[in-house]
Amino acid sequence: MISLRLYMLQRISALLMAPFVIGHLAVMIYAIQGGLSAAEILGRTQGSLLWFLFYGGFVVAVSVHGAIGLRTVAYEWGGLKGNALEAFMWAIGAGLLIMGMNAVWGVTYAVGPLGGPGG
Amino acid sequence: MNRQQWKRATVNSTSTISVTIERDADAQAQFEVPAYDNQTVLDVVSWVQQNADPTLSYRFACRVGMCGSCAMMVNGVPRWTCRTHISKVLDNGAVTIGPLRNLPVIKDLAVDMDPFFDKWVAAEAVHHGGLTRDDPIAAVDETSAERVEANAGIECINCSVCYAACDTVAGNPDYLGPAALQRAWTLLNDAKDEGRLAILDAVSGSGGCHNCHSMGSCTAYCPNDLDPMSAIAGLKRETAKQFWPWGRK
Numbered sequence: 478m479i480s481l482r483l484y485m486l487q488r489i490s491a492l493l494m495a496p497f498v499i500g501h502l503a504v505m506i507y508a509i510q511g512g513l514s515a516a517e518i519l520g521r522t523q524g525s526l527l528w529f530l531f532y533g534g535f536v537v538a539v540s541v542h543g544a545i546g547l548r549t550v551a552y553e554w555g556g557l558k559g560n561a562l563e564a565f566m567w568a569i570g571a572g573l574l575i576m577g578m579n580a581v582w583g584v585t586y587a588v589g590p591l592g593g594p595g596g
Numbered sequence: 597m598n599r600q601q602w603k604r605a606t607v608n609s610t611s612t613i614s615v616t617i618e619r620d621a622d623a624q625a626q627f628e629v630p631a632y633d634n635q636t637v638l639d640v641v642s643w644v645q646q647n648a649d650p651t652l653s654y655r656f657a658c659r660v661g662m663c664g665s666c667a668m669m670v671n672g673v674p675r676w677t678c679r680t681h682i683s684k685v686l687d688n689g690a691v692t693i694g695p696l697r698n699l700p701v702i703k704d705l706a707v708d709m710d711p712f713f714d715k716w717v718a719a720e721a722v723h724h725g726g727l728t729r730d731d732p733i734a735a736v737d738e739t740s741a742e743r744v745e746a747n748a749g750i751e752c753i754n755c756s757v758c759y760a761a762c763d764t765v766a767g768n769p770d771y772l773g774p775a776a777l778q779r780a781w782t783l784l785n786d787a788k789d790e791g792r793l794a795i796l797d798a799v800s801g802s803g804g805c806h807n808c809h810s811m812g813s814c815t816a817y818c819p820n821d822l823d824p825m826s827a828i829a830g831l832k833r834e835t836a837k838q839f840w841p842w843g844r845k
Contacts, residue, residue: 485839
């Protein structure tokens with residue numbers, strides 16, 4: 478019940494996620510050495526195109542990958558079919574994308590209510 | 597187990613085998629079948645049909661593991677019953693025998709194989725010849741990589757053990773299944789088959805090779821020690837190459 482296109486999209490997004498996951502874990506381990514406050518983290522991510530692209534790309538890959546994977550689970554275990562199945566996939570993908578990009582935007586370019594860092 | 601140990605095990609076990617046959621989804625029949633040396637699961641089923649209940653339906657033909665007719669579920673796993681020794685599957689002197697999984701039951705132990713074979717055709721697992729009787733016979737290089745791949749899968753006896761073992765088929769009735777896809781893979785690698793595009797197209801459909809989760813039950817249970825899982829992985833690779841404009845050939 479999966480087309481070659483969805484299969485390839487899921488594999489390509491997995492390929493992209495591998496360096497993103499490793500990079501994310503490395504940053505987490507590095508960043509908490511000796512403790513790091515939220516302000517210090519935001520000081521590094523605010524206005525950073527690099528971090529926006531890194532985590533923005535990560536979120537896009539996760540949204541694509543997770544939506545296609547859950548579509549298969551919903552079909553094989555949940556019995557969802559036809560338009561309901563496609564709608565389920567798009568809803569999962571859109572949900573992950575909106576929530577993820579909201580978070581990424583919050584730590585990079587968003588402006589808070591007092592003109593400071595948003596979130 | 598060597599022969600001496602096997603004989604001792606046989607002698608020490610009860611002289612009868614407690615056989616449960618699943619005749620309907622919720623109807624089980626119990627039989628006490630005499631235990632003999634060199635007794636296969638098919639021998640046990642035949643004894644029941646010939647001596648205890650002549651209404652029992654089951655299917656077999658060659659009895660030597662070539663025709664692929666006699667596969668059944670034995671203690672919950674698919675097996676070729678004519679080549680499965682009962683001593684190897686007995687659990688405390690008892691065995692449960694049922695119809696093959698993932699296929700509609702016609703009666704008792706006989707299943708309808710039509711969905712299984714329909715999927716062979718749907719996977720384009722049929723010969724695509726390009727020559728006529730007037731052409732010279734195409735040369736086959738037995739040492740070529742393609743021929744080695746094809747040879748690895750051509751001894752399939754169509755018994756449907758892999759199809760019954762496959763959890764992806766169980767959850768996804770459209771999935772073509774391991775046997776059909778493996779035959780598509782052998783034909784894709786066959787120098788005498790000219791259906792490359794038709795095969796790649798057929799195995800890329802909604803029930804195609806990309807549904808396989810590589811759980812490996814097909815390879816684990818194949819009575820001929822074939823490896824459909826790797827054949828399906830080969831189809832995934834070839835179709836993935838085909839996906840890119842520069843990968844088409």
